[in-house]
Amino acid sequence: MSGTRTTVTAEAVVDAALTLFAQRGYHGTALSEIAEVLGVRTPSLYNHMRSKQELLHTITERTATGVLEDFRAATAGLDDPVRRLQQATFVYARRHATHRREALVVNRDTASLDEPHRTTVQELRRAHEHALRSVIVEGVEAGVFTVDSPALASFAIREMCVSIARWFHDDGPATAEEVAAQYSRFALQIVGAAGAPEGTVRPIPPV
Numbered sequence: 256m257s258g259t260r261t262t263v264t265a266e267a268v269v270d271a272a273l274t275l276f277a278q279r280g281y282h283g284t285a286l287s288e289i290a291e292v293l294g295v296r297t298p299s300l301y302n303h304m305r306s307k308q309e310l311l312h313t314i315t316e317r318t319a320t321g322v323l324e325d326f327r328a329a330t331a332g333l334d335d336p337v338r339r340l341q342q343a344t345f346v347y348a349r350r351h352a353t354h355r356r357e358a359l360v361v362n363r364d365t366a367s368l369d370e371p372h373r374t375t376v377q378e379l380r381r382a383h384e385h386a387l388r389s390v391i392v393e394g395v396e397a398g399v400f401t402v403d404s405p406a407l408a409s410f411a412i413r414e415m416c417v418s419i420a421r422w423f424h425d426d427g428p429a430t431a432e433e434v435a436a437q438y439s440r441f442a443l444q445i446v447g448a449a450g451a452p453e454g455t456v457r458p459i460p461p462v
Contacts, residue, residue: 263302263303265303265304267303268289268293268300268303268304269304269313271289271293272289272307272310272311273314273356273357275289275292276311276356276359276364277355277356277357277359277360280363281307281360281364282367284307286300286307289307308368311360311364312368312372315360315361315365316375317357318361319361320379321350321357322350322383323379323382323383325346325347326343326346326347326386327386328346329343336391336393336394337394339393340390340391340439340442340446342439344435344441344442345435345438347387347416348415348434348435348438348439349432349434351418351419351420351423352419352420352423352431354420355420355423358419358420361376361380362417362420365380384409384410387413388405388406388408391405391408394446399448400447400448401446402445405446412442412445415438415441415442415445419434419438
């Protein structure tokens with residue numbers, strides 16, 4: 256064994272766990288595999304975390320919080336439901352293209368969280384869904400959206416964006432921003448926004 260000591264940080268442990276959870280699933284990943292990726296012995300991981308469950312909690316809560324913060328930043332100061340939905344969809348779609356590992360883990364492994372952490376993450380996800388649905392309801396009430404069910408429309412938009420994490424690649428024919436802009440237009444079509452503006456997505460720095 257080399258005399259060079261591998262330096263490991265808490266963030267490096269989370270990042271290695273994130274990659275393996277995304278590839279193999281939470282239950283399909285052993286702590287020994289995370290340690291192997293980092294080039295350390297398994298007991299060394301406990302200098303930076305308490306358990307594999309803690310790693311999952313960190314990843315899922317951080318991601319769900321980021322999604323909600325994206326929504327709030329994207330829609331801040333906008334009164335028009337069309338623009339609000341367009342911006343909200345843009346950042347949600349872009350996040351699924353630029354944070355693919357996180358999206359895969361959250362959407363597949365949140366149910367593996369122990370309580371109370373599972374409820375905490377689920378509440379954050381529900382808060383985002385309710386916020387998005389509220390924008391659609393506002394649009395219907397204002398007469399600019401014609402969809403019959405805001406709840407189904409919200410579900411369709413969110414599921415459409417979630418799927419990006421399963422197929423998007425950085426070296427593909429479209430950038431994350433281009434995909435997100437197109438999906439924001441799809442969202443306006445889903446809610447029946449007549450005369451929706453083209454090319455009015457406000458650039459928001461990636462998180």
